Amino acid sequence: MTHAPDHAPAAPRPAVRKPLSLPRLREMHAQGEKITMLTAYDATFAAVADAARVECILVGDSLGMVCQGLSSTVGVTLESMRHHTDCVARGLRRAQATAWLIGDLPFGSYHESKEQALRSAVVLMQAGAHMVKLEGGGWTTDTVRFLVERGIPVCAHLGLTPQTVHALGGYRVQGRGDEAAAALTSQAHALQDAGASMLVLEMVPAALSAALTKELTHCPTIGIGAGAGTAGQVLVLHDMLGMNLGRMPKFVHNFMAEAHSVQGAMQAYVRAVKEGRFPVDALHAW
Numbered sequence: 001m002t003h004a005p006d007h008a009p010a011a012p013r014p015a016v017r018k019p020l021s022l023p024r025l026r027e028m029h030a031q032g033e034k035i036t037m038l039t040a041y042d043a044t045f046a047a048v049a050d051a052a053r054v055e056c057i058l059v060g061d062s063l064g065m066v067c068q069g070l071s072s073t074v075g076v077t078l079e080s081m082r083h084h085t086d087c088v089a090r091g092l093r094r095a096q097a098t099a100w101l102i103g104d105l106p107f108g109s110y111h112e113s114k115e116q117a118l119r120s121a122v123v124l125m126q127a128g129a130h131m132v133k134l135e136g137g138g139w140t141t142d143t144v145r146f147l148v149e150r151g152i153p154v155c156a157h158l159g160l161t162p163q164t165v166h167a168l169g170g171y172r173v174q175g176r177g178d179e180a181a182a183a184l185t186s187q188a189h190a191l192q193d194a195g196a197s198m199l200v201l202e203m204v205p206a207a208l209s210a211a212l213t214k215e216l217t218h219c220p221t222i223g224i225g226a227g228a229g230t231a232g233q234v235l236v237l238h239d240m241l242g243m244n245l246g247r248m249p250k251f252v253h254n255f256m257a258e259a260h261s262v263q264g265a266m267q268a269y270v271r272a273v274k275e276g277r278f279p280v281d282a283l284h285a286w
């Protein structure tokens, strides 16, 4: 029988990962490290995304389309968002995950008043979210300030805001032309000044989102169909796994096509974003 000598080197310990936090995300932004985000709606996919080193997990109201078969996010309720945020948070806790968890405030849950927004945000925070996301600029600025003053981190969302798809006339690029670009720019600055600590830019011309990213020094931009110049990227999980039931948006890449597992596809996404290989402006921007 052979025995390992007493002086045998200890097996290497897995690197301890610190939980993602607002200061850590700010540090990454300051250092120019791209932030990665994916949506997830259940415990298992969330844990796999965390294992793939995705930094931020968004329980998006896109769950209305990908999980509930709705034709838009308009029909998603606060109770559905609470339920899925709870499932994801539980999965992350069980996996001793480090990801930063964002819960999406659904249509109608923050539109009546700042107080209504606070009540809705509390529901998602108590389900395990670290931050809430809400769509729109202008009228939302006071709501963002109200939530931030009460200790709730907020991610804002400009450009194509799917909850207002009917008012926008479809899923179209936003911020095209001088006037629209100026309006979007002033809304983005107001949201930063109100304390938003992240800003999703969806389907915004690449040049505009790159300019905003440089200007918004305290509020990292997270792009989706907004070119390569943002501080980070987000994709809908089912899209990046090539599981879209409808038409695949032009800006999406199917990372599953070259991977052997879901975790492998997510790791490829993280690497591609970090190394600036995704998105490729010529292919994925307007």
Ligand code: KIV
Pocket: 039, 058, 059, 060, 061, 062, 063, 104, 200, 202, 224, 234, 235, 236
């Ligand atoms: O609901 C969602 O998935 C989103 C992302 C597209 C940013 O808002």
